[in-house]
Amino acid sequence: MKNSIEIKNLTKEYKELKAVDNLSLEVHEGEILGLLGPNGSGKSTTINCILSLLNFTKGSIKILNKEMNPNAYDIKKEIGVVFQEVAVFEELNVYDNIDYFCGLYIKNKKTRKQYIEDALSLVGLENYKKFYPKQLSGGLLRRLNIACGVAHKPKIIFLDEPTVAVDPQSRNNILDGIEKLRENGATIIYTTHYMEEVEIICDRVIILDKGKIIASGTTDELKLLAEIEEKVTVEVIDLGEKYIEEIKQMKHVDQVTYHNNNLLITYKKGKNNLLTLMDYLKLKKIKYNKIYSERPTLNDVFLYLTGKELRD
């Protein structure tokens, strides 16, 4: 497997604070790597160090097998970046914004025209070419920001929380677009604090907390770390304490909580947990509205590893 990026022992300090703490990672060619972590965990700082936009305290960064540095323009031209903060020109319309950013890399006019059309179609802005940024909704503006960052068809693409505060339609469009970029051969580094997105699009995930990698692997591999087989939720009104105690004693049951008429049971392992529970409820004539089983989420993994929730 070829690596597009190799980072060794990266540390970035702000006075006392280690924003990035001895971080080593590889990004494989052609994958979508997710950097998942709560706000302040060091995602943006990591990206800005990789891009040589920030000086760092310690560590080495190789991109496409070459040492990265602020003047490494041969590497930089292979990279596309979509920053966390939208950065487009207010005085240029959608088409001209993309044209400007693409034009920094693609000088041939005919090629560039095609690339701009490709970028417009990637993010679904074909019908907004003449719109100015001010006239776009938050979601459409994000999509323009992405088009500007990737129009030159770079080999490596960084997207820093591109779906924060966008409507669901734009969010889906953005996630689809990222998968298309990968299909077209790009290597993608994607940061987010939304674990659901990581589960949908990422081939591999690195979980960050306080500047450190606390776990990495595929979503399935990470879920094993939570040491939970499944979580069963039952919507049941006024469940008596004695039943809760009995359920706690059932086979494979790990934890039981009962809040707001929701009974939540986690199981360490075992099969047919849901059926066994339903039989029990029937036997005791306990009526319930809903009952369902779920696999652990990445939030459960985060909770297990750090003792706190990933959600903000």
Ligand SMILES: Nc1ncnc2c1ncn2[C@@H]1O[C@H](COP(=O)(O)OP(=O)(O)O)[C@@H](O)[C@H]1O
């Ligand atoms: N310029 C700065 N000066 C001091 N501290 C900073 C600066 N930029 C970021 N930080 C701190 O570094 C940590 C990581 O920030 P950041 O990389 O932006 O996190 P994330 O992108 O995961 O939300 C945070 O605690 C943040 O407050």
Ligand SMILES: [Mg+2]
């Ligand atoms: Mg950030």
